[in-house]
Amino acid sequence: MKDEEKFEMIQREVKQYKQQSSSFKKVFKPKNNISAASFQVSHTIALYGKPLSDGDYIKEAFKRCSEMLFEDFPNKSDIRKRIDELPVARNTVKDRIIAMDKDVTDQLLLDLRSAGMFSIALDESTDVTSSSRLAVIARFPTGNIMKEELIKLMSLSEKTRGQDVMAELKKVFAELGINMQKIVSVTTDGAPSMVGKHVGFVQLLKQELKRSFVEFHCIIHQEALCAKSLKYLQSVVTIVTKIVNYIAAHALNKRQFSNLMNACESEFSGLLLYNNVRWLSCGNVLHRFVELLEEVTLFLAEKNQNYHELSETMWLNDLHFFADFTMHYNTLNTKLQGCGNTALSMFGHVKAFEKKLAVFSTDLEQGKLKYFPQLLKHFTRTDLAHEQRQIALNKYSLLTKEAKDVMSERFVQFREMDATLQFILSPHTIQFENLVLSKFEWLGLSNLEMEMIDFQESAIWKTKFLDLNYHIQKVEANAEMDSSDSSATECRVENIILSEWNSLPNSFETMKRFAVALLTLFGSTYSCESLFSHMNFIKSSARNRLSSDMAAACIKLKTTEYKPRIARLAEKMQQQVSH
Template sequence: MAEPQIKKSRLSDHGSGRSFQEVWTEKYGVVESNGKALCLLCHVTVVSRTWNVKRHFETNHRWLLEKNEEERKEYIFHQLQEKKHEPNIFLKFLKVPTNLTSASFCIAHSIAQHGKALNEGEFIKETLLKCAPLLFQDMINKDAIIQRISDLPVSRNTIKDNMMTMIFDVQQQLIGDLNQCQFFSICLDETADITSSARLAVITRFYNGQTMREELVKLEKMPISTSGYEICNVVIKIFNDLGIDISKVVSVLTNGAPNMAGNNGGFVKLFMESIGHPVVPFHCNIHQEVLCANLGVNELQDVLTTVTKIVNLIASRPFQKQEFVVLLQEVELTYSGRLMHNNLRWLSRGKVLEIFVHCYEEIKSFIENKNIEQFPQLSDVEWASNLMFFTDLSVHMNELNLKLQGFGKSIDITLGYVKAFETKLQIFKRDVETKTYKYFPRLKKYFDEVNSGGQNEMEPLLVKYLHILNSIIDQFGERFNKFRSLEQTFKIIKYPDVVVYTAMDLDDFQWLPIEELELQLAEFQSSNWTTVFVDLRSQLEDLERNCQLNEESYSEQEILNAWSRIPDSFSALKVLAMALLTIFHSTYSCETLFSALNNIRVDNRSRNLLTEDLSDACMGLRCTKYIPSISELTIKSQE
């Protein structure tokens, strides 16, 4: 009786030994076919025993052993993808859960969003595997979880492929939205990346039926020296290649360079000729403010030159004094370890100037005691007075500069900031004229210290300061003239119930379907729909009063919500309001994008493997607000 039991046991062992194990597919590149193991790499069948499968792999595909485990898995996976349509062969393997692929997409997306190197996926996986035994030790299926993590495909090439797949999906979403929207505006800016390659960024702003979006259309490599003709040809080709109707552009915002905004051969003029209708041309208002400030304070450039030298001197030596620590921390924050340079962007140094003035006496003592370098300016009353005035003025200019920065700010909001600052400039001027110095506290304190309250000796300086303020006032009046010419037109965004039709400048909008605007406006202003905007303005006042976070974004969304409630019988009003809301106010989006581009290149340049398309994909995924359709992409990857 014992004999049959022994035979049964042996048969059972024999059967289990010949059963196909799914782990072989990933490890040795075989799949189940008619009860045997079929090699993906050479199409030879092997007995379904671990020893036979392993011997076949090590004998016939030894070259794969030279690769690491992740590379072997990836190669086998690609072989599967190429051959999986062959009948009855790969059905077993395809039952592996697709959530591994989805998770791989998620990791690639996170790596791109944070500007990390492509091989960070392997680091993430290694970290998960190290902490998993502790994290899941009280779970019954701990081993299965750890195995699933181990199976996660996160090699550099997999992450790269996932990024390229996701950026294509994001681009298709953008193309779909741009083709569906009625019109959009574009923003253009140029830069040289870390490889000294010239890049042209084309960003679009449009209404997708729910909210305003700002998205990168293309980051194009350009010759170092580009003419308006070349830029125009490139921009039109970009949109044509994507199948987007370029004639829907309402406004173009540029950095104001001659090749962009010049009257002879500038991009904007050529672009309007190409699309056959006018657009609203704007020069970035942040650039405009900087230019206004630079031209206004030309007489004080020696102050910045000296401050720059002293700060760099301090930054080059170790100090323990708390005042210097704070100063150096601000320099590090502003310049990321680089020395301060005396260029036109002095507005970015506002905080540094503030701290410099705060520890002015300590700096004087340090320079005198160490006898490192002579700076007689520090003891010169006129130079020090100029420093105090310059610092106070830069604080005010910085406040406007910060307000003009950021995403999602409509043109009417930023116009309000500029108008308010122009009024403030008149107040600053009167403050100096009356010698009150309420808005120049550092200057007042210094005058009180060196002149004991009597300020007759300071009259020549006051004349200079008034001249500077007048110059800035004149520059604002000249450079923001285009904004002012459309001020009454912008009122339709929030004040359609009171705006005067004849006061609006509509020359650049006549190509839009607004033929009935005058009649519809008259009807609207006599209807009950006006209460929508009375309520809107009340809501916006509450937002401003409560100083809510990102109040500009909330304000814009409230405006969009209000207009969405207005019936289509007032279509001309809605068209004009939405067209105005698409207009860019600054190249801030481009500046942010260029920063992301350079950071991505810095992270990966040592590998010398990052292609142009891949770097753009990394940057595009980092900057977009679109979410890749990972579920759909996972399904497609299995087809």
């Protein structure tokens, strides 16, 4: 065969191969898109915490609406065929969720391992099957973003002692390749198993790391304990709970009371049941009870139920006072909630509330009741002698002072770190002598003092952080006016601060490292509590057979900020269509 003939034959074979390859791609791509669409459906099911079997009815709904939605499309039969081929059976959705969970975990571990430091928040709870679950959430920097991510939702087989938590954490960190020596701080709910002096988890972790670190008792839990310690509050709550349970926990009484409220044209739909676990429950229950006090009194009279407290002046005074006072605590609690809050800002809210308590006490002493609207309304409607009113006000003023004293005795760890926490926003004014560095020595801060001197003597860098503080004030003001945008990642205050520190030159490397370490600190275990709420929704009594690993995968996808790389996962997946 001549060379020209050989060359022609080779060209023909190459051309034929390319045509076959092109045809293969045309056949392969739609099915690849089907796998990607299957991943999207599975991801949506996980995001909304729905049962894995919901894929079937999503597909059925899609098929039915497509008959009308694509009625005027010339290729409507192809569209319907493609929908029919979509694999979303329960086991398929399960496999897709497991694959996406692994993918986001890989992304998390890549960032966490490359981070120079991180802090953790831990909390333990039980699911609907009474299994003990331990949530471990990490807070770490990646670029100009501070992330809060679930490392793993672990299962504790039997006991939940400090040594059990420590053993499980060590095992999981070893499996995932996470360096425990990078831990800056640990935040817990203050349970004995976590903070016990000898065998608590925190103490055992110190022994493991052979060094000290920052440890915080969740600031929200401490605030809730302060609210529960109020004198006379429990006696008021006990009576209110009995009355509310009589009305709202019995179906007939609840319906009859609802009809009474409709007849009275009330703006409320009913009373609220008290839940001792929920942080805001007490204040909300008392406030609603006071708002519906007339309707409650009338209803109980019709039912011949005698609660003599409802006719006692002093008890009614206490009721209205605590309805106002607990709502002030609720306002503080709400400010402390949320992910991404710095320990500095959270403790700032607590310090501000302590000052407000002094104002409340003065307000009560003077009898103006500017900050106690329910109590003022009650006194206005009640024919109470001036002397009796003054006795009540003096009592409440004293209670407010005692509440302030209780708060001043708590948050010890935050008070010790207060001046140090100021460093992240005020490095141009903070004095080196005021910094608590004993728990950060492992970061290598030997040059910190020299760098601070250079920094504070430079007008450029001082101006930079003055501008930063002004910018943060504007961001927080805008967030209050438009709460819908307050959770946007780029607008979170912690990320604005982190970005500003990262923009400093390397001549301030030690200062930058110290500031980033302070930014990683968890002020509360709110992220853990929020995660457990998702857990109870996903693994509910109706879905109690959901395995712990599968529930953990669903929770991870629901709570993570990482996005599963669906196109990448679909390419690796063997192409299958629904039969």
